[in-house]
Amino acid sequence: MGRFFGKGGEKEGPSEGASDVNYSDSEFQKRDLYKKGQNHMSNDKMLDAIRSFELALRVDPKYVDAWVRKGYAHFHLGEYTVAISAYDRALEIDVNNAEAWNLKGLSYYKLKNYEKAIECCEKAIDIDPNDGMAWYNRACYMTLSGNVDEGLEALKRSIEIDIANARKAVKDRDFENARAEEGFRRIIEVVVLESIRQGYDYVGKIVWLTGVDKVEVEDAIMRLSMKGLLTRREKRNITGMEEYFELTKDIADKVGVTKRVGLFGKEKHTSAPMQQLKDISEVLGRAKEAVERGDLDATKQFFDELISPAKHGSAMIEQFFDEHRDLRLAQIRLRDKGQEYLNANKSALSEMVGRIDVKVRQGPVSKPAKD
Numbered sequence: 001m002g003r004f005f006g007k008g009g010e011k012e013g014p015s016e017g018a019s020d021v022n023y024s025d026s027e028f029q030k031r032d033l034y035k036k037g038q039n040h041m042s043n044d045k046m047l048d049a050i051r052s053f054e055l056a057l058r059v060d061p062k063y064v065d066a067w068v069r070k071g072y073a074h075f076h077l078g079e080y081t082v083a084i085s086a087y088d089r090a091l092e093i094d095v096n097n098a099e100a101w102n103l104k105g106l107s108y109y110k111l112k113n114y115e116k117a118i119e120c121c122e123k124a125i126d127i128d129p130n131d132g133m134a135w136y137n138r139a140c141y142m143t144l145s146g147n148v149d150e151g152l153e154a155l156k157r158s159i160e161i162d163i164a165n166a167r168k169a170v171k172d173r174d175f176e177n178a179r180a181e182e183g184f185r186r187i188i189e190v191v192v193l194e195s196i197r198q199g200y201d202y203v204g205k206i207v208w209l210t211g212v213d214k215v216e217v218e219d220a221i222m223r224l225s226m227k228g229l230l231t232r233r234e235k236r237n238i239t240g241m242e243e244y245f246e247l248t249k250d251i252a253d254k255v256g257v258t259k260r261v262g263l264f265g266k267e268k269h270t271s272a273p274m275q276q277l278k279d280i281s282e283v284l285g286r287a288k289e290a291v292e293r294g295d296l297d298a299t300k301q302f303f304d305e306l307i308s309p310a311k312h313g314s315a316m317i318e319q320f321f322d323e324h325r326d327l328r329l330a331q332i333r334l335r336d337k338g339q340e341y342l343n344a345n346k347s348a349l350s351e352m353v354g355r356i357d358v359k360v361r362q363g364p365v366s367k368p369a370k371d
Contacts, residue, residue, distance in 0.1 A: 030059040034066050041073055049073040064090045068100050071107075080107040098127040102134050105141070114145040132161035140174040151175075152183035159190060166190045171211045185220070188212060192220040193229065193247070201244040221245060277360055280312050284357040291349045296339050299349075303331045323356045 037052035053070035056063055071086030087104040090097055105120030121138035124131055135158035143151030155175075158165040169175055169184075170191050178184045195206045203221070207214050224230045231248055234241045287302035305311045307328050316324040330349060333341050342349070 026059050030056040030063055030066070033059070034063070034069070037066070037069055037073075041069065041076075044076075046073045046076050062093050064094045064097060064100075067093070068097070068103065071100075072103055075103070075107055075110070078110075080110045083107045096127050098124040098131055098134065101127070102131070102137065105134075105137060109137070109141060109144075114141045117141040118145065130161055132158045132165055135161065136165050136168070139169075140172065143175055143178050148178045148181060149183075152178060152181060152187075155187065156183070159187065163190070163194055166194065167210055170216075185216075185223070188216055189220045189224055192217055193224060196230065196245050197247060201246065202242070276312065276315050280306065280315065281357055281360050283312065284353055284360065288350055288353040288357070291342070291346055291353060294339075294342060294346065296334065296342050299342060300331065300334055303327055303334070307331060320356065320359060323359065326352060327356070 033052050033056035037049045037056065040046070040049035040052060050070055050073045053066045053073065056066040057070070060066075067086050067090035071083040071090070074080075074083040074086060084104055084107045087100045087107070090100040091104075094100070101120045101124040105117040105124070108114070108117035108120060118138060118141045121134050121141060124134040125138065128134070135154050139151045139153075139155035139158060141151075142148075142154055155165070155169055159169075166187055170188055175184065191210050191212060192206055195209055200206050200209050203214065203217055206212070206217050210217075212220075221230060225232060225245075229248060231246045233244050233246055235244065236242070283302055283305050287299060287306070290298035290302055306316055307313050307324065309317075313324065316327075330352065333345075
């Protein structure tokens, strides 16, 4: 399967350590060995990686991250029981390590012990209920064990957390015995709807993008059209009239849309969801009030909401890049200098926030961006 940190995760582990921290010699040594192990894993040198992690564990036998990565290196070599033993050592030290539970479940999955795999996923979810990958893995294991309904419920939850899991699921053979279920057809509808939202508005483009069978795509389009979510359009090309699809206006205003233009559709114009723009404007209004009150904690909180990718940061970067940068720089100064900076710059900060709010209310100017 070749998947890192769960079914469909990334190959590169999190970076360790910070450059401005003074470590003891042993601390530096173990972290250096750990990084070497990560580099070996990135280059598919699993035996060298295991050796580096083992050396790091000689320095510190309670180094949880090294146990976890050592386990996953063994996993890549097909040594699943050895991998499970390494995860168990990590969990003896930190029983609340969600990653270790998730990877342990993946090893049991490879051994086709779906009952144990499900138990591990449930432990990971108990620790972090918003771990979309753990929910996705649970969905796979439940479906494979014959609990299709529970599997689809877990899959829906994983998609609520990360829409990308829908596209992944329609290609995943682990859901083969769920494809005839109504719940899975709805997931295909989600994938088709998201593809059209991103500007892939022809049947052929959707098939190419998602890997979903053409018949299933056409069936999903028919169902979405009957629900009033899609509108059928036609336009002329060199061979005649060609059919394409658009989100209905109400849906487009709620979720935003991407129009692909230019040669081969490589350029795109993106509009933000109307509701999200309203939410951003509301936060800006509260931030302005907090600045004018001189409330440092509230100001930083509202700025965080506008900057953080987990909240409105992604939309701000995409639609209002310069304004996102100004807010981020102001937030850095507020954190560094605190109340003194806020008191001395109330007028400037209030004016900046007000100016951004006006721009958000007007809506972003659609700018083409290369994929």
